[in-house]
Amino acid sequence: MGIFNKLFKSEDNGNRNAKNISWIPLTAVNQLDEIVEASKTKTVAIFKHSTRCGISSMVIRQFEGSYDVPQDVADVYYLDLLQFRSISNEIASRFEVFHQSPQLIIFRNGEVVFHTSHGDINSQQVAERV
Template identity: 55%
Template sequence: MGIFNNMFKGKDEGSKKEEKKTFLKWIPLTSLEQLEEIKEISKTESVLIFKHSTRCGISSMVIKRFEALFTEEHQDLKVYYLDLLNYRDISDEVGYTFQVMHQSPQLIVVQNGVSVHDVSHYDITITNLSRFI
C-alpha cells in the first residue's frame, strides 16, 4: 500500500509546502496626505515607494521578485505600495513631489524628503535593499 499512498495522496497530505516567511510589510499608499507622512518619516529612515500596475505583466513579475529580495535584515524598512490604476492622482503627485519621471513598475527611495534612488522595470529586482537600512 505504501506506493499507492504516495501516488494518490490528497492535496492536504502530500503537497504540503513549507510557507516561506515574508519580511515585507506593505503599507498601502491611498491618500495624498501620506506623502507628507513619507517626507517626515524619511528624515530618520529610508522610505520606499513601490508603484505597481495590476494590469501589467512585467509589473506582476517584478513585484514577486521584489518581495523575494526581503530578508529578516530588511523587515523594518517602510515600504509603501501604490496601485497606479486606482490612485493615478497620487502617482502623479509622487512624481512631482519627488521629481521622478513616471515609470511602471517603479521603486523610489526617499531620504530626508527627497528621492535618492529610483529604478524601474527589472532593475528593481537587483536593488541592494541593505544600503537603505
C-alpha cells in the same frame, strides 16, 4: 502560452501579502508628507505597481521573494497605480521623478535618493540605503 502565462500573467488584486514585507498601502496624497517625514529617521520606499501589467507582476514577485530588510529600518509603501494614479501624478510633480511602472522610489532625509523602474528593480537597492 504556458510559460509566458506563468511569467507574465497578472492575477494581482492589489492586496499584497508577502512574507518578508509589511507593505503600507499608499492610498492618499497626504501620505506623501508622512513619507518625507518618516524618511528623516529611516529609509522609506514606494513601489508603484500596475496590477494589470505582466512585467510589473513579475518584478514585484521577484522583489517580494528576495526582500530581507528589517521593518524597523525601512518602510515600504505599495501604490496600486490603477486605483490611485492621481497619487503617482503627485509623486512625479512633487519629487520630479518621471512616472514609470513598475517603479521603485527610495527616500532618505526627506528627499528622493534613488529611483529605478522595470527590470532594474531589486530589493538590494533598499538594503543598500538603510
